[in-house]
Structure formats: structure tokens, C-alpha cells
Amino acid sequence: MDKEIELLHQFVDLCKRNPGLLHEPKYAFYKEYLESLGATIPPLPKKEEKPKEPEVHEDETMDEPEPPVELDMSGVIEGEKDEPLPMGDSGKEVSDEDLEKANEERNQAMEAFNEGNMEKALEHYTKAIELNPGSAILHAKRANVLLKLNKPNGAIRDCDKAIELNADSAQGYKFRGRAKRLLGNFLEAHKDLVMACKLDYDDVANEWLKEVEPNLPCCLTALIVFYSRQHSNIRSLDVNKSRIVDLMVDDCE
Structure with a gap:
């Protein structure tokens, strides 16, 4: 339920x-x-008026069906x-020795990353983490490498750990948001990327956020369907859309 309420927010x-989004017919x-x-x-x-097209008269008047809601996958x-x-x-x-070795591994990882050798960067970041497991930044950095390797699940695990170690880890939220976007979890991706920009604005995070935003309106229909199924007194989705909105607002208050 929390995810659905967050979607409405x-x-x-x-x-x-x-x-202007509210003027779209499907959100009337x-x-x-x-x-x-x-x-x-x-x-x-106001837009420039276009020449009127000839009216087409049909034998029967029918309501125009709403366009299907499709996510950009x-x-x-x-x-x-x-x-x-x-x-x-x-x-x-x-120990101090562990910290020194961890920094050495991190430097080698960054060098490999800059050279485009992600496998080597991953290896060095892993060694650095084993030496200094309490470093949020190391987990976030390794998550970025995992994203480059198209391994979003591993990136999410590292970001979860980074955020656990440091609740204000902007990079943790940034890379987790990107990973969730790659998996098609647009709502959660949006939430994380907003938090990343809030904690420490980043042009890349903002671009990723803009990439996710067009899918959010499409999710509203799914939310309405969810509520229509949760409340047994709603039998007709088309007739009771306003009632569903009432219920969503009540849950948000």
C-alpha cells in the first residue's frame, strides 16, 4: 500500500x-x-487554430476509447x-594498516575504471570493501561499476549497504535509482533519484530523473486499477473513477 500512496504523491x-497534464482526456x-x-x-x-476538418457523421455515436497506457520500456x-x-x-x-591498504585498492580501482577495465575495477573495489567494510563510498563506487557491467541487482545490494552505513549517501541513492530504472521499477527509481538530487545535486542524476519522469503519469492508471480491486464496493472502474480518487486521497491524509 505504501508504494501506491507514494505513486499518488x-x-x-x-x-x-x-x-497542463490535467487537461489530458484520460485524467479528466x-x-x-x-x-x-x-x-x-x-x-x-492558447495555440494557433488549425483549419477545421470536415465532420464525419456516423450512424451511432460511440464514446472514444481511451488510448492504452503504455510504459516506455x-x-x-x-x-x-x-x-x-x-x-x-x-x-x-x-586498523590503520587496513585503511591504508583499502585506499591503495580504491586508487587502483579508480584507475582501472578510468581505463574502462570494469572487471579489474570490480576486483579492486571488492578487496577494498573487505579491508574496510564500513565505508559507504566504497559500496557506492562498486555499485557504479556493477551498473557499467549491466548488473543492476548487485548494484542495488551495494547501494542498500551504502545507505545503511550512511543515510545521506547521495551516490547510494543515485546509483540505486539508476539500477531500478534499468529493471523497469520506475516509481522506486524516481524516488531514489529525487533523493539523490536533494542530498547533493548532480547533473547526471538529474538527467536520469528526467528519463524516468515521462513514465510516471502512465502509472496512475495502474494505481486506479489497484484501488478498484482493493475496495469491493467499486464494481465499475469507468463509472467510479471519482470515488477511487476519494479513497486515494483519504489514504494519503
């Missing part, structure tokens, strides 16, 4: 930034609901099924 946030029910509460919806900017990949990489001993007492 994010859709509302998107509407704040792009009020939500616009009508807001207006029933006394809200004023900004009008769409370009760039989505299947997650790898590799064994989890070593995370190091969380109870390890790190």
Missing part, C-alpha cells in the same frame, strides 16, 4: 510542475474531482542472477 508533484476525472473541491485549474496556453534489462559479492565483515575492527 509523485503524480501530484508532477502535476504541480506540469498543470481527476481534474473534475479537484474542481469539485474548489480548485482552479490553470488553462492551457526502452533501456530496461533483465537483472543478473549472479551470486552476491562479498560485503566484508561488518563487525571487523579496521
Whole structure:
């Protein structure tokens, strides 16, 4: 339920930034609901009028079906099924010697990364993590390498650890958001990338965020369907869209 409520919050946030979205026919029910509460919806900017096309008269008048809602799944990949990489001993007492060796491994990893040798970079970051398992930045850096290797599941595990070690790990949120986007988890990706930009704005994270945002409105229909199935008193999705919105708003309050 929390994910569905978060989706509604994010859709509302998107509407704040792009009020014109509410003028799309498929969201008319939500616009009508807001207006029933006394809200004023900004009008769409005027466009140049096009010549009217000849009217086509049909024998029967039928409601135009709403266009199917489709997510843009370009760039989505299947997650790898590799064994989890070593995370190091969380109870390890790190000595000065361990820190020195970990820094050496990190430097070699960065060098390999810059040369495009991701396998070697992965090896050195893993050694650095085993020497200094309490370093959030090492886990985040290894996650970035795993992304380059198209291993989003491993990247998510490292980012989870980075965030566990440091709740303000901007890179942890950034790379986890990217990994989730690659897996097609657009809602969670958006949430992480927003947090990454909030903690430490990054042009790359912002570009990734923009890449995810177009899919958010499409998720609203899925959310409505979810609520229609959760509440037994709603039998007709088409007739009861406003009722569903009422329920979603109640859950958010």
C-alpha cells in the first residue's frame, strides 16, 4: 500500500510542475474531482487554430476509447542472477594498516575504471570493501561499476549497504535509482533519484530523473486499477473513477 500512496504523491508533484497534464482526456476525472473541491485549474496556453476538418457523421455515436497506457520500456534489462559479492565483515575492527591498504585498492580501482577495465575495477573495489567494510563510498563506487557491467541487482545490494552505513549517501541513492530504472521499477527509481538530487545535486542524476519522469503519469492508471480491486464496493472502474480518487486521497491524509 505504501508504494501506491507514494505513486499518488509523485503524480501530484508532477502535476504541480506540469498543470497542463490535467487537461489530458484520460485524467479528466481527476481534474473534475479537484474542481469539485474548489480548485482552479490553470488553462492551457492558447495555440494557433488549425483549419477545421470536415465532420464525419456516423450512424451511432460511440464514446472514444481511451488510448492504452503504455510504459516506455526502452533501456530496461533483465537483472543478473549472479551470486552476491562479498560485503566484508561488518563487525571487523579496521586498523590503520587496513585503511591504508583499502585506499591503495580504491586508487587502483579508480584507475582501472578510468581505463574502462570494469572487471579489474570490480576486483579492486571488492578487496577494498573487505579491508574496510564500513565505508559507504566504497559500496557506492562498486555499485557504479556493477551498473557499467549491466548488473543492476548487485548494484542495488551495494547501494542498500551504502545507505545503511550512511543515510545521506547521495551516490547510494543515485546509483540505486539508476539500477531500478534499468529493471523497469520506475516509481522506486524516481524516488531514489529525487533523493539523490536533494542530498547533493548532480547533473547526471538529474538527467536520469528526467528519463524516468515521462513514465510516471502512465502509472496512475495502474494505481486506479489497484484501488478498484482493493475496495469491493467499486464494481465499475469507468463509472467510479471519482470515488477511487476519494479513497486515494483519504489514504494519503
